[in-house]
Amino acid sequence: DAGITQSPRHKVTETGTPVTLRCHQTENHRYMYWYRQDPGHGLRLIHYSYGVKDTDKGEVSDGYSVSRSKTEDFLLTLESATSSQTSVYFCAISEVSWAQGYNSTEAFFGQGTRLTVV
Amino acid sequence: KQEVTQIPAALSVPEGENLVLNCSFTDSAIYNLQWFRQDPGKGLTSLLLIQSSQREQTSGRLNASLDKSSGRSTLYIAASQPGDSATYLCAAQGGKLIFGQGTELSVKP
Numbered sequence: 001d002a003g004i005t006q007s008p009r010h011k012v013t014e015t016g017t018p019v020t021l022r023c024h025q026t027e028n029h030r031y032m033y034w035y036r037q038d039p040g041h042g043l044r045l046i047h048y049s050y051g052v053k054d055t056d057k058g059e060v061s062d063g064y065s066v067s068r069s070k071t072e073d074f075l076l077t078l079e080s081a082t083s084s085q086t087s088v089y090f091c092a093i094s095e096v097s098w099a100q101g102y103n104s105t106e107a108f109f110g111q112g113t114r115l116t117v118v
Numbered sequence: 119k120q121e122v123t124q125i126p127a128a129l130s131v132p133e134g135e136n137l138v139l140n141c142s143f144t145d146s147a148i149y150n151l152q153w154f155r156q157d158p159g160k161g162l163t164s165l166l167l168i169q170s171s172q173r174e175q176t177s178g179r180l181n182a183s184l185d186k187s188s189g190r191s192t193l194y195i196a197a198s199q200p201g202d203s204a205t206y207l208c209a210a211q212g213g214k215l216i217f218g219q220g221t222e223l224s225v226k227p
Contacts, residue, residue, distance in 0.1 A: 033215055042219035043162075043207065050213065058214065090161065092215065096149050104149040106164040107215055 006091050006110035019078040021113050023091030031094045032074040036087040081117045089113045120145040122210050124218035132226050139193040139221045141208035146186045148212040153182050153193050156205045198225045
């Protein structure tokens with residue numbers, strides 16, 4: 001299995017508090033992604049990173065920020081948690097290389113973080 | 119902006135039937151197209167990856183095809199079994215990795 005770990009796995013927090021979720025990988029992959037999954041909405045991309053300190057917004061980035069200060073860690077912060085951010089959050093990693101033509105890897109997913117904002 | 123659509127949203131078939139799940143995407147500038155499986159309350163498991171230069175990939179009873187020019191991919195499942203019951207998701211990667219909303223498959227014994 002790919003080395004990707006999310007922490008915490010479960011969290012309950014109060015409205016208005018900041019929350020940080022961590023994604024840690026041991027695969028040295030360049031791409032890292034944060035998604036949220038809600039019933040009826042599938043997986044929606046929040047933010048992604050294509051290298052250290054290189055990040056970009058996804059489909060549902062409002063209220064979220066990210067940081068990537070080293071290859072192995074990608075942090076997702078809810079600046080002021082709201083009940084609408086109650087969800088399951090998934091992190092994923094992948095790699096794309098351009099040696100001898102490009103090649104891309106499967107995306108591997110963490111086990112998810114169940115976040116409840118009360 | 120990449121948009122990925124999966125049809126049908128849900129599918130129920132009797133055991134042993136062959137079936138096709140459909141995925142369409144709007145931007146053909148992709149590195150690859152991937153198919154995943156998700157069981158209820160669980161994470162995602164990668165099933166097949168098709169590089170943009172490829173036309174199809176096979177793994178056991180699964181076969182996935184890719185037609186970049188038409189923006190379509192299909193996942194063919196042969197001789198379906200109750201253990202195949204799950205949600206199947208496709209995702210197009212072109213920097214961003216964008217998912218369809220999935221097809222919920224139920225295979226009845």
